[in-house]
Amino acid sequence: MEAGHKAATPAFIAAVSDALKVDMSELYGQLYRGDTPSTDRVHQAIPDLRRALAWSDPSPELEGPPRSLKVLASELENAKRLRRLARHVQLGASLPAVMEELSFHAHDADDPRVRRLLSDAFCAAGELSRRLGYSDLADSMFKEAARFAVLSRDPHLPLIITWRRALVLMNHGALTAAVRLLERCTTMIEEGRPGDVEVSGALYLRAAVLAGRLGNAGSAWDHFEQAAEISARAGRPHLDEYSTYFSPANILIHGAAVATELGDYDEAVRRDAAISLNALNSLARERRSHHLIDMSRVHMEQGRNKQALSRLLTAERVAPQMTRYHPFARTVATHLQDRHRVLSEDLRGLVARMRI
Template identity: 55%
Template sequence: MSDDATPVHVGKRIARARKRRGLTQQGLAQRAKYSRSHLAQVEAGHKVATPAFVAAVAAALSVDPAEIYGQPYRGHTPHEDQVHGAISDLRRAMACVDVGPDLDVPPRTLDQLAAAIDAALQLRHQARHVQLSARLPALIEELTWHAYEVGGPRAWTLLNRAHNIAASLTRRLGYNDLSGQIMERAAVSARQSEDPHLPLMITHRRALLMMGVAAYGPAVRLLDRSISRVDRARLDATEVLGSLHLRAAVVSARGRRPSDAWEHYEQAVEVSRAAGGPSLDAHGTDFNPGNIAIHGAAIALELGDLDEAVRRDEQIPAPLLAGLAAERRAHHHIDMSRVHVELGNYDTALERLVAADRTAPQMTRYHPSARSVVTHLVDMRRTVHEALRRLHARMSA
């Protein structure tokens, strides 16, 4: 496997892309709005490349952030690479527009497909990427057949749920082009569903792709527009409104707008408090007090307030964190590993990575930030701890 496919060369990839475009470090730093010294430290491997930094550099270089990260992360063997096996099948499923696909066998009923979608959502919450990727193409093809050949709001609603799960998975694996294509199809299925909140949730998910290319201002404006359109009388209004505020808070923080970030965060807290703090997941957002709490730490991290991120992390009750979906817990551990590696607390950073890997090993293996932290810890250690060696070996496979 080439160096570009390993987790050890994010800085080198940036340097190579910069040189291909004939830019000096100073020239790229000015375009990306970072200091030359920061860029030099990342290129040399002395500083972790944060998602905000990668987004800024990728935009300045006119490349996909996945190119900077070296995604998709492929394996040496069929077993290690099987998570990518469904990508071509998903692309084929997306080829059917305005007509249903030809199916080898009759499609399952909508009741059966609804149960299959629920099971797929659980796999997503558990961050079981391999198992989820194996199921999605058939689900989307069968639901596409129902939507175009039979029609009806329920078929379109179920297809929208499948689209959203597929868009999330492909984005996590680094197929941003495919994820964007699926999101466009999701926008169509949302409109056809006759559910006024589904188009708003498209904005919630599309904002992640926009954040990845440093389009913070447009993303927040779209989210604000969706927030204003929430129908407070609908049963799912609490989850929709609260999750939109949380997404706007994170995007605002990544865009270095602290007052907007904390204002949106407090709005989400108030929405949850007014509803009695239930756990809501009709749209797959896992909107609950625990998820809100870890978002507070994430916002502080994105704003660069590392001490505040640590403080908020320490205040999260263990039962609250334990009650979250594995996907959310692992993501929080990875975020906190970023915090502690920046603070120079390398032992704690490794502990959080190990916790993430124990919680959701597939997610941790394919997460760019986890790989960046692992690489940095390997480079900074004189002796590599066995747990770190195992993580590095798995990520380099």
């Protein structure tokens, strides 16, 4: 790695993060900032998101009357759509006002429905913050989401907040703690309640990937098989009430992800080949792009640079903003750039758009 012949794997970065007690985002060089307002647009919403977080406890001072809960719920559904599309700029622009107006409603009435909407809004803000490298802000957002989740009277909602926070713990280098937390949450599922299949399945899938990054193959595949069995017993449904995309196709790409994290690249390629185009296209762009980025890592590790670049370019077409700001994608692009004296037009264009 030091000589530049191999790219640092996420597992290696996580180990260094834990040893040095620094956030993984620092080791990846985040934040990825632009030089002009146009190239830095993805970060412009961060100050407004911080303000919305500050107003979550005291009643916010609005410039006018808040919109109705029906309208705000519709706005939040649109925010979820933008998140599935990985449209970071548009998502960031839409969230702060919704968060502040929902906070106003929360101070005006003790309504579990408002708390559920607030939890969802803070979750969306936390996800965006984490993706852009603001781990501390993401953690604060998820803690606030957890507070509102408890008040929503949905026993599964706090578990989903933990499912999301586990990635922040990972960024802090606390992989073992993240896996244990997810495992504990799987014991708290209320079977027979709405959402039990989706939430339990999602928890096991995330635990599988993080255990894989730790190098615990037995634990990783055990968790993966648990998720697959939960889906099979329920009739292999497509579930997204909690924005987890729990479906047969999502399980398939998680299988490839587990193999990738374990460094079993032949198995990752085998599992990837078994995923049909229809299955891949059934996934949200966010998930599809992430899988393509994972597979670009696999091809890079196996020395198939042409295939690695092809997967990255496809990921960019599927979700441009996510790909250009994703640390793994940028790691692959940087490695490919370093390995070629003369860059192809495609690679030169990609690194230019990433501003590497």
